[in-house]
Amino acid sequence: MGSPSASKWNLESEWLVPPQQARSRKSMEAVLNAAEELFTSHGYDNTSIADIGARSGVSTGSIYSRFPDKDAILQVIHDSFSKALTDASADAFSPETWRTASAAHIVMAMVDRFFFAYRTYPGILCLIERQRLVNPAVEERARKWNNLSIAKFQALLADHASEMSCADTDRAVTVVHYLLHQTLAMTALFEQEQAAPPFRLDDNRFERDMMEVALRYFGLPDDTTGWRRHPWQRLPGW
Template identity: 35%
Template sequence: MVLILSDDTRVPVLRWVRPPQQARSQQTLDRILDAAEALVSEKGFDDTPVAEIARRAGSSVGAFYARFPDKDALLGALNERFLAQAIATADAALDPARWQHASIDEITAAVVRFLVEIHREQRGLLRAFSTRMRVDPEFQARRDRLARHVAAGLSALLLAHRAEIQHADPQRAVEFALTMVFGSLEHTILFSEMRSGAFVWSDDDLSAELARAFLAYLV
């Protein structure tokens, strides 16, 4: 996934980070995970049968069960892989060296827009993770670890503009504002059928309003 955020060279291009191709012994597993991720994103976890995953991967049901005892184990593996990729993505996207000439407004707008794009493009997968998280503490622990990691990286960027932040506790303000953004994205994108039909936003509008709310809370 590539997101072109601005023609302004002060704002970097943010990309989802995927690891390089693995050794041949890993290729079948990677194909199964790639196929499962694509199908879950398209159809949802519950509506994705093992046979279809195997077909999409160019593999067999036997090869699937040689690696996973059941679909729940597959979802756990997808969640672990997503966590690793998300942390690598956060490290690359929030590298302070890439934002040296960006304003606090530009940082906020770009990061929020990137989060909206990720939630939209990986809606099915994130929805499955969020649903399982409610009953599986391991999924919750991974979510918490990622949230803390993103908050730490974003805080480091924004606190470089501490003089512009009016909140009495800037670190806490960034964490709370990020929690607000994640909660809003879960409600408006991952579980959009739960929201009121009276309030519907395009991704552009959602990005702009969330960035405005985030920034208003800080400054």
């Protein structure tokens, strides 16, 4: 987890009572930092408001004055992470940034972006994957993010149809997106549970294999030998 940062949390989220004073803001950030650490290390169900209060140094009464329940804390954490992802994607996937890139380069970047995310934020992403199965608000927010990510790559590949042999580029982006999402999510969950996944997130050959699969599905030549890892930027505070 990154060091606490004022820019990390969305304190304008609908899921909390926004702080009006600097002291209240600091306390709320301490609660959110403690909750994120506990949710990702011990699990959401195994964490209580009392645990969060003890870790953050904020009384349970003060926590309840800002958050109606533990679920609201989870929603603010996910809301803040999603907002940070959206803000970062606006720059990372701007059309101008990829104007001279080939279709193969864009597809490999799509794969590389997934690996970067799961290697950098495995805790929060595993928390989201677990909670979206049982929490409608988390599922809706995650689905919106996935749709946004798909739309960005569809837009980047829109002018490269002549380079690919697949008949439906938009559908191909959706298929590859969810293939990567499900494969890496399951790998991260297995690693978090200290199980034995067939591949590991830090395995560069695994990433190259997924790039080859994606390139072939799009009908693009295997150009992984010329790939150089993209310099993705970490999310501020995460």
